[in-house]
Amino acid sequence: MPFPVITFQNVASCAHQGKALPVPPAGVVLVSGMGAVTAAHMYAIAGCTYPAMTSGAQACVTAKVATLSARVLSLNMPLAMLASPPTTGTCVPTGLPLIVNAAQVRVLVT
Numbered sequence: 682m683p684f685p686v687i688t689f690q691n692v693a694s695c696a697h698q699g700k701a702l703p704v705p706p707a708g709v710v711l712v713s714g715m716g717a718v719t720a721a722h723m724y725a726i727a728g729c730t731y732p733a734m735t736s737g738a739q740a741c742v743t744a745k746v747a748t749l750s751a752r753v754l755s756l757n758m759p760l761a762m763l764a765s766p767p768t769t770g771t772c773v774p775t776g777l778p779l780i781v782n783a784a785q786v787r788v789l790v791t
Contacts, residue, residue, distance in 0.1 A: 683789035684762040686753075687746060687769070688715040690784040695741035696777040699729030710755040712788045719758040720749050724770070724779060731775060741772040744779035750790040762790050 690713070693701035701724040710717040729740035747770050749759035763769055763783055770779030 683791050684748070684764045685783060685786050686712050686750075686788045686790055687718040687761040687763050687781055688712045688785060689718065690715040691718075691763070691781050692784070693724055693744075693779060693781045695726050695729050695731075695744065695772045695775075695779060697730040697741060699726045699731075699741050701726045701744055701779060708755050708758075710760065713785050715785075717755060718746060718761040719755050720746075720761070721756075721758045722746070722761070726772065729772075739774050741775050741777065744770050744772040746770040746779070746781070753790040760790050 703718050703722040704725050724744040726741045731740040746761040748764040753760050767780045768778040769781045
């Protein structure tokens with residue numbers, strides 16, 4: 682089943698509303714003028730409000746997209762796809778969901 686490609690335009694956050702940005706910068710494939718996120722991208726999370734002070738646990742630091750295209754590649758890396766909106770990945774070290782909201786719906790991959 683085809684799903685929308687995740688791009689740098691998609692707004693992403695951890696479950697504690699920390700802002701998540703894909704790194705490294707965009708690759709070769711552009712979707713509506715924005716770089717497509719691939720399996721090589723990690724999300725850097727800033728501003729996670731996980732209660733680290735009271736519980737002693739670490740806040741969300743990075744995240745990785747879990748749903749990847751099987752057929753469409755960019756530089757031999759599968760493109761990330763928004764298969765189960767809004768949750769599409771896992772934050773590290775907490776294991777909580779990465780929430781990626783839909784942005785573009787014109788380009789679909791499988």
